Amino acid sequence: MQQLNDVLSLIDSYIGGSFWFVALLLLTGLFFTIYLKFPQIRFFSHAIDVVKGKFDEQDDEGDTSHFQALATALSGTVGTGNIAGVALAIHLGGPAALFWMIVTAFFGMTTKFVEVTLSHKYREKTADGTMAGGPMYFMKNKLNMKWMAVLFAIATVLSSFGTGNLPQVNSIASSIYATFGIDQYITGAILAVLLAFVILGGISRIAKVTEKLVPMMAVIYFIGCLAVILFNFENIPGSIGKIASDIFSGTSATGGFLGATFAFAFNRGVNRGLFSNEAGQGSAPIAHASAKTKEPVSEGMVAILEPFIDTIVICSLTGLALLSSNVWREKVDNTFQQTDLQVLSTRYDDRKSNPNNDRDKLSLHISGEEKLPTYTGELTVVDGNIKSTVTLIHARSVAEDVVVLLEGEKYSGELDVKEGVVQWRSNLVIKGKSLIHSAPLTSLAFTRSYFGDFGKYIVSIGLLLFAFSTAISWSYYGDRAMTFLLGSKSVIYYRGVYVVSFFVGSFADTTIIWTLSGITIALMTIPNLVGILILRKDMKDSLETYWEHMEKKFGIKQ
Template identity: 85%
Template sequence: MQQLNEILSLIDSYIGGSDWFVALLLLTGLFFTVYLKFPQIRFFKHAIDVVKGKFDEQDDEGDTSHFQALATALSGTVGTGNIAGVALAIHLGGPAALFWMIVTAFFGMTTKFVEVSLSHKYREKTADGTMAGGPMYFMKNKLNMKWMAVLFAIATVLSSFGTGNLPQVNSIASSINATFGLENYITGAVLSVLLAFVILGGISRIASVTEKLVPIMALIYFIGCVAVIFYNFENIPNSIQRIASDIFSGTSATGGFLGASLAYAFNRGVNRGLFSNEAGQGSAPIAHASAKTKEPISEGMVAILEPFIDTIVICSLTGLALLSSNVWREKIENKFQRTDLEVLSIRYDDTKANPNNDRELLAAHISGDKELPTYTGSLNVINGKITNTVSLLHARSLAEDVKVSIDGEAYTGTLNVVKGKVEWKKKMAIRGKSLVHSAPLTSIAFTRSYFGEWGKYIVSIGLLLFAFSTAISWSYYGDRAMTFLLGAKSVIYYRAVYVFAFFVGSFADTTIIWTLSGITIALMTIPNLIGILILRKDMKESLEVYRSHMKDKFGIKI
């Protein structure tokens, strides 16, 4: 598992985790924002009117309403990225990462507008009478680049597992296990059956479920976030100041948090921002292609609202809850994951008063700037405690009060370590105090509220609804891609594999899953962004046609 994660991390570092990928994503959004004269601001009110059905026409062709298409697309984006992804971004990049997530969303509003409009314009009706669309269709029908369309469709199938399937169920199962003590595989088995029931009904049943789930889950989560923020209201000014002051300098060490550079905060903020709202990834256009309208731009208008709701509203609330509760920099008792664990050859001290600048050395090590010597050899363990003069790093922090157990009993014996990596024994667990990340971090933050310990149940319920609805929507994205690649008959086999993977993902290693998701996101995003940049003039002309239509048909100027 460790070797697999290292290979995946290396691949991700050259694509999704690279600086050029972040630049491509942001600069595309910036270009279209300027090129189309800030449509995310100019057309925001009009987008709301379109969702309300104010401009619907009798002869509109499609399978879902504007609101259902928006709900399906939102259910695909509002998921673990909003709960676990924000926590991971702040864990990696500090408070400034939240700012870069919001910046990504602002430009992402325009990117979504463009990709959805173009995908809707070149959609097709399938043999079963339903609509199929997405970037692969404008790549094939307009750009005449079938090879690019095939590449995108393959990446979509892979991403349906790396984005919509595995990380979603893993976060649900981990959260429910932490809250209720229910084994991950039991949660996975129950949800897999429910997932199969929903996705076998096709887009009609999916839209029917998501249009009910999205408002409910948003309300529940909003109440939970507000309860944390107001309970810790005295910390809000300092949290906002911290975000602002760290934007161009990075975050210095504070508490158990060892610091993060500006470059890392920027990269992780943009990367997690994309994972949250999927702007530029090309996934949402697949859902919007089913909407009833003969005006492609009108559906693009609807898409403007997605990054705003998903990231600027929901992720900001999560971020403020995490920062105001201070849990992002506190060491908390937790069960260590082997891929997050590293053994250093000497003992370090991360307290502020340490005269040897150990905090700076550790910070440089976890950021990859200057590596410290790792340990190779045997660790002596007596009654659960490691007696060697070494340091254990877990979740990018110096671990404390470490205890080793096997099958629940304190372990006495030796552990082999090779280049800082512990060779795990069967039924072994290592626990201690360290920083935590992803969904468990948000769960802890929600206990620092008016709800007290009950707050973690809001995260569990919210995560269950958010992530399950994401898995539903991504199954639809995957089956549309399979239809494009191999025809409608291949969909049933895809769905079977999708449901099985959903079960397996409930107990797989989370670190590997998050790394995999970064790779699959990039594989979709790159060809999609190239495609919409090539079609920039087509987009601008389509917008002018739409504006003329609205003036002639409805007498309004937008």
């Protein structure tokens, strides 16, 4: 598993985790923001009116209303990215990562406006009478680049597993296990059955479920976040100040957090921001293509609201809850994961008072700037305690109070380590104190509120609703891609594999799943961004035609 994660991490470092990918994403959003004269600001109130159905017309063709399309798209984006993804971004990049998530969302509002408009404009009606759309259709029908359309559709199928399936159910199952003690595979089995019931009903049933789930889950989570923020209100000014001060300098070591460079905070913030709102990925346009309207730009208007709701509102609330509660820099008892664990060949002290500057050395090691020597050999373990002179790094922090268990009992014997990696064996468990990340970190933050320990139930329920709705929406994205690639008859087989994978993902390694999601996101995003940049003039012409129609039909000027 460690070797697989290393290979996936290497691949991700050249695409999704690279600077050029982040630059392409942000610069595309910046370009269209300037090219279209800040549509995310100018058209914001108009977008709300469109969602309300103020400009609906009798002869509009499609499968869902504007609100249902928005709810389906939001259910695809409001998921683990808002709960686990924000926590992971701050864990990796410090407070400044939250700022870069918000910046990504601001420009992402324009990117989503463009990709949804163009995808809706070139959508098609399938043999069964339903609408099919997405970037693959403008690539085929307008750009005449079938090869790019096929590449995007294949990436969409892969991403439906890497984004909407595996990380979602894994976060649900981990949170339910941590909160209620229910085994991951039991949660996975129950949810897989429910998922099958919903997705077999197609877009109509999906839309009906998501339009009810999205508002309910948003209210529940909003209350939970406010309970944490208000309970720790005295820390809010300091948290905001920390975000502002770290934007261009990175975050220095504080508590158990060993620091993060500017480059890392920037990269992880943008990367997690994309995972959260999917602006530029080309996924949401598939949901919006089903909306009833003959004006593609009107559906693009609706899409402007998505990154705002998803990232600027919900992710910001999560981030402030994490920062104000201070859990992001605290070491807590947890069970170590192999892929988050590393053994260094010397004992280091991460306390600020240490005279050997070990903290600085560890910080440089964590950031990847100056690697420390890793341990190879056998670790001596007596009654669960490691006696060898080494340092265990877990979740980017120095592990403390480490206990080794085998089949539930304190282990005595030897542990093989190769180049810092513990050679895992069946029924081996290593526990101790370290930083934590993803959903468990958010769950911990929610216990520092007026709800006390009951706060973690809000995260579990919120995560269940958020992530399950995301899995539902992504199944639709995948089946539209399969329809494009192999026809409608292939969809039933895809749905079967999707449901089985949903079950398996409930107990798979989370680190590998998150790494995989980063790769699949990039594989969708790159051809989509290239496509909308080529069609920039088409977008501007469509916008002008839209306002001509609005003025003639409703007497409204831009």
